[in-house]
Amino acid sequence: MDRIPILKMGPFLLVTIQVDMHDRLAMMLQEDLTGRIAAGGATGVLIDISSLEMVDSFIGRMLGEIAGMSRILGAETVVVGMQPSVAITLVELGLSLKGVRTALNVERGMELLRASVDESEATYGGPGSQR
Amino acid sequence: MNSTEASKLPEILRQYEAEILSEWLQHQLSSMKLRSSLIREADLREQSRKFLAHFGHAIRSGDDIGSSSWAEVRELLADLSRTRARQGFTPSETAAFIFSLKKPLFTRLREACGNDIESLAVEIWALTELVDTLGLLTAEAHQRSREDVIARQQQELMELSTPVVKLWDNILALPLIGTLDSERTQVVMENLLQQIVQTGAAIAIIDITGVPTVDTLVAQHLMKTVSAAGLMGADCIISGVRPQIAQTIVHLGVELGSVATKATLADAFRLALRRLGATISRTDPAR
Known part of the structure; x- marks a missing residue:
């Protein structure tokens, strides 16, 4: 059973989905990721789905749920690199991933994460504070 | 025979x-x-x-x-x-x-x-x-x-009527002409998303000056396009909203959500530039 690797980059966690997501894998990612955020005190999660060609409603909902859980654990989630066809599918499914921030590529996503961390530092006076 | x-x-x-x-x-x-x-x-x-x-x-x-x-x-x-x-x-x-x-x-x-x-x-x-x-x-x-x-x-006709124009670094414009039905929305959406990937644009301006009427269905199609672009990480601004269309939208109770709307493409462009932190200034003519 393969797992989706979670890389730590400073205060952020980087998840690159490079295989076809099936439901078990998505569930496992959810568990691993929430565990890692809680253990390491990450302030941002970046999920790169640029090689994801297909999504269904379940995977779409999982992405939304992961973002929700991360936020509760104090980490901002950015989903990057969505393919046009995937975006169209999600919209047609009625899933616009409310509450998930998106960016075109990893670089932009990182900028977005840094900006949001800076912002929360300015507001709450410390990295990793609850939002 | x-x-x-x-x-x-x-x-x-x-x-x-x-x-x-x-x-x-x-x-x-x-x-x-x-x-x-x-x-x-x-x-x-x-x-x-x-x-x-x-x-x-x-x-x-x-x-x-x-x-x-x-x-x-x-x-x-x-x-x-x-x-x-x-x-x-x-x-x-x-x-x-x-x-x-x-x-x-x-x-x-x-x-x-x-x-x-x-x-x-x-x-x-x-x-x-x-x-x-x-x-x-x-x-x-x-x-x-x-x-x-x-x-x-x-x-x-469909392909001709849905061009995607690059206005500035990271700013795309999508002048829509004619009625938006679901088939055209599909083409528009695909074109726009493709261009967003190609140019790496962060902001897309959808200009609806050429759209004769906006009813609930057209608005729904617009919102679909906006959310698809949003999923790719690009913000949308809707421009070219004529007074009659603004009235219709409010009368119909159409929800445009958090999308920024502007009366003219120029206003939308100015807003886009401001979001990107760019400014336009006039050079001193006396020089």
Whole structure:
């Protein structure tokens, strides 16, 4: 059973989905990721789905749920690199991933994460504070 | 053509092929005097010769018109109708090609049957049925090729009417013209998302100046496009909202969500630049 690797980059966690997501894998990612955020005190999660060609409603909902859980654990989630066809599918499914921030590529996503961390530092006076 | 064993037609066609061809051609040329600009006589002669050869061959096989021995005839006719439709012939002119064959054939049949009225009637009926079927085939093929042309033009119109323009680094504009139905929304969305990937744009301005009316459905399509672009990480601004459209949107209670809207493309562009942290300034004219 393969797992989706979670890389730590400073205060952020980087998840690159490079295989076809099936439901078990998505569930496992959810568990691993929430565990890692809680253990390491990450302030941002970046999920790169640029090689994801297909999504269904379940995977779409999982992405939304992961973002929700991360936020509760104090980490901002950015989903990057969505393919046009995937975006169209999600919209047609009625899933616009409310509450998930998106960016075109990893670089932009990182900028977005840094900006949001800076912002929360300015507001709450410390990295990793609850939002 | 079930009574082939009695029919004199195959024999006539074999024997008088050249004469029938020349009579037929003459008939066609005299009836198409006005259209000589559309088709050259040599082409017509070649088409007629080929058709008559295939026709004679198929008739000698004695099979039904739907069978494979008629395949070449049917193909030739379909091809001919397509070409003529493209050249600008009317359906009746196209069908006249095949119907004008009746006269020379009938003449030959009458000569062959002599005084035997009974068999002449049978022959003529069989031939008429055959030629009519072929005529219907041409009309159908003509119609189909016209429909193809219309479909292609529709497609072209759709692609032409949804350009994506790069206004600035990271800013795309999508001027929409005409009504937004679900099919066009699909094309618009695909174009826009593709361009977002290619140019790496962060902001897309959707200009609806050319959209005549915005009802709930159009608004829904717009919102779909906006959320799809949002999923790719690009912000959308809707511009070109005319006063009437603003009134309609409010009256209908359409929810545009958190999308920024502006009255003109210029305003939207200014907003986009501000979001990207760019400014436009006027150089001092006194310098």
